[in-house]
Amino acid sequence: MLMPIDEHLARTKRRDAALNSERLMQAAREVFARQGLSATLEDIAQHAGVGVGTVYRNFASKREIIETLYDAALDSVLADVQTALEIQDPWVAIVTFFEVTASNQAQDRGLCETFLGHDGFGPDERIAEELVAVVSPLFDRASEAGVLREGVTVTDIGPIFAMLDGVYRMSDARPDLWRRYLALILDGLRAGDRPALPVPALDVAAFKTALTAAD
Structure with a gap:
């Protein structure tokens, strides 16, 4: 039985969000390790290859x-x-x-x-x-x-x-x-x-x- 399109889209969004979060955490780990805590969210976004808006959508601060x-x-x-x-x-x-x-x-x-x-x-x-x-x-x-x-x-x-x-x-x-x-x-x-x-x-x-x- 085919999954309803709305449910399929919702699952895809959740999966993409989880992947983005994991990718950003790995990028943050690498940036902070190299630059220390003075690194910015912009530094993390650049290292992860995403826009800074993506960082803010995943983390409040x-x-x-x-x-x-x-x-x-x-x-x-x-x-x-x-x-x-x-x-x-x-x-x-x-x-x-x-x-x-x-x-x-x-x-x-x-x-x-x-x-x-x-x-x-x-x-x-x-x-x-x-x-x-x-x-x-x-x-x-x-x-x-x-x-x-x-x-x-x-x-x-x-x-x-x-x-x-x-x-x-x-x-x-x-x-x-x-x-x-x-x-x-x-x-x-x-x-x-x-x-x-x-x-x-x-x-x-x-x-x-x-x-x-x-x-």
């Missing part, structure tokens, strides 16, 4: 696109943490977490800027709490094993990745330059015959406030 991409990126980060927790050696697990996360951020300006806060976008309190909850066991296990420098806590991840962000921005000629400075940072995190750290880390409440207030 740039924020909506970023939040959609961010949720997917957060899921990926949390999965990376879980993978690190499966590593038996507590120190290797810490190193793996930092290396994988830094590598992803170095390759994706938008991801890095969203996690650290930039251009009016950043993690909300729910996401900050989830990051602390998921990453804490990694640090707790390393501390209990005696492989982390005394005084190092999970809240140190924010300032550490903020410092690495400066290296990512200097790395056009040497995309792997961040590895050098991450190695220096990791050396400072490892337990050994070291003096006490001069000031304590942020407590969890201050860390959440700093992360959600970053811009």
Whole structure:
């Protein structure tokens, strides 16, 4: 039995809309990765090969696109943490977490800027709490094993990745330059015959406030 023409047209429109949305999200992912969150909807439309009106018909604002991409990126980060927790050696697990996360951020300006806060976008309190909850066991296990420098806590991840962000921005000629400075940072995190750290880390409440207030 043939489908009524109106129903056929409606299904075609829904299919085309879904394809457009998927195409635009992929274009947005690539544009933000290369240009960061300062990229415009016009940049996304141009990269996708469509008019900017098509973008507005699919998404109310740039924020909506970023939040959609961010949720997917957060899921990926949390999965990376879980993978690190499966590593038996507590120190290797810490190193793996930092290396994988830094590598992803170095390759994706938008991801890095969203996690650290930039251009009016950043993690909300729910996401900050989830990051602390998921990453804490990694640090707790390393501390209990005696492989982390005394005084190092999970809240140190924010300032550490903020410092690495400066290296990512200097790395056009040497995309792997961040590895050098991450190695220096990791050396400072490892337990050994070291003096006490001069000031304590942020407590969890201050860390959440700093992360959600970053811009």
